[in-house]
Amino acid sequence: MTFSWADFQAAEPDFAKTVQQRFEAYTHHVLATVRKDGSPRVTGLEVTFRSGELWLGMMPRSRKAQDLMRDPRFALLANPGSGTDMGGGDVRVGGRAVEVTDPETVARYTGEAGAPQPFHLFRAELTEVVRTSVEGDRLVVRTWHPGEPLRTVSRGND
Template sequence: MAPVTATNWAAFTAAEPELAKTVEERFGAFTHHVLATLRKDGSPRTSGLEARFLGGELWLGMMPNSLKALDLRRDPRFALQANPGDGTGMGGGDVRIAGRAVEVRDPAEKARYSEEVEPPEPFHLFRAELTEVVRTSVEDDTYLVVQVWRPRHALRTVKRT
C-alpha cells in the first residue's frame, strides 16, 4: 500500500483558500473540539482538544502524558472534528480534518508557540500534517454538499438531494 500524502496548513490554504477560511471560522466559533486517536489495541479514542491555527500550521496542544498524547506518540494518525455547537447554527457546515500528528520536541519551537498561546507548562505539542479536509453543508435547504480535499488532488464536491 502506498503511503498517504500529507501537507501542512499553509499548503492547504494556498491550494483552497475559501475552504480553508471556512474551516478556520468553524474551528474559531468554539474553543473545544473532538480529537479521535487510536488506542494500543487499535480501537478509537475521542477526547476534547483545543486546536490552533498559527504561522501556517495547525497545532494540537495537550497535557503531559495525556492518553491522547500517548496515543499520537504511538500512532500519529488522527481525526479532528469541529465542535458543532448546539446544532441549530451550523453556519459554514460540519468540518473535519484527518492527518498525522508530528510531535514538536524542540524547546525553541515550543517557546515560539508558547508566546502566542500561553499553554500550561509542561505540555505536549503536535504539528498536524493534513491528509484530508472535509466540509459537509446544506445548500438551499435542498442539497447536501460534501467537499473533500486531499493533498495533490483537486477539491471534489458532491451534491446529493
Template sequence: MTFNWAAFSAAEPELARTVEDRFGQFTHHILATLRKDGAPRTTGLEVRFLNGELWLGMMPSSLKALDLRRDPRFALQANPGPGMEMAGGDVRIAGRAVEVRDAETIALYTDEVKPPDPETFHLFRTELTEVVRTYIEEEKYLAVQLWKPGQPVRTTRRA
C-alpha cells in the same frame, strides 16, 4: 508529499478560510485517536492555527498524546455548537500528528498561546491527509467538499 496547514491554505484558500472560521466559532473540538488495541478514542481538544500550522496542544501524559506518540493518525471534528446547529457546516480534518520537541518552535507557540504549564505539555503539528466540509446548499442539497493532498477540492451534491 506532506501538506501542512500553509500548503493546504495555498492550494485551497477558500476552503481553508471556511474551515478556520468554523473551528474559530468554539474553543473545544473533538479529536479521535487510536488506542493501543486499535479501538478509537475521542476526547475534547483546543486547536490553534498559527504560523502556517494546525497545532494540537495537550496536557502532560494525556492518553490522547500517548496515543499519537504510538500511532500518529488522527481525525479532528469541529464542535457542532449548541443543538448541533453546525453553522457553516460540519468540518473534519484527518492526518498525522508530529510531536514537536524543538525548544525554539515550542517557544514560538507558547509565546502566542500561553499554555498553563509551558514546560510539560505535548505539542503536535499536523500533516493533513483529508479535509471535509459537509453543508446544506440552497436549502435543497447536501453538499460535501473533499480535499486530499495533490488533488483539487471535489464537491458532490445530493438532493
C-alpha cells in the same frame, strides 16, 4: 502525501478560510486517536492556527498524547455548535500529528498561546479536509486531499 496548513491554504484558499473559521467559532473540538489495542479514542481538544500550522496541544502524558506518539493518525471534528442548524457545516480534518519538541518552537508557541508548561505539542500534517453542509435542499460534501483538486458531491431530491 501530507501537507501543512499553509500548503492547504495555498492550494485551496477559500476552502481553508471556511474550515478555519468553523474551527475558530468554538474553543473545544473532538479529536479521534487510535488506542494501543487499535480501537478509537474520542476526546475533547483545543486547537490553534499559527505560523501556517494547525497545532494540537495537550496535557503531559495524557492518553490522547500517548496515542499520537504511538500512532500519529488522527481525525479532528470541529465543534458543531449549539442547536440543530449546523451553521458553518460539519468540518473534519484528518492526518498525522507530528510531535514538536524543539525548545525554540515550543517556547515560541508557549509565548504566543500562553500555554502552561509542561505539555505535548503536535503539528498537524493534513491528509484530508472535509466539509459537509446543507445548502437549500441539498447535502453538499466538499473534500480535499493533498495534490488533488477540491471535490464537491451534492445530493438532494432531484
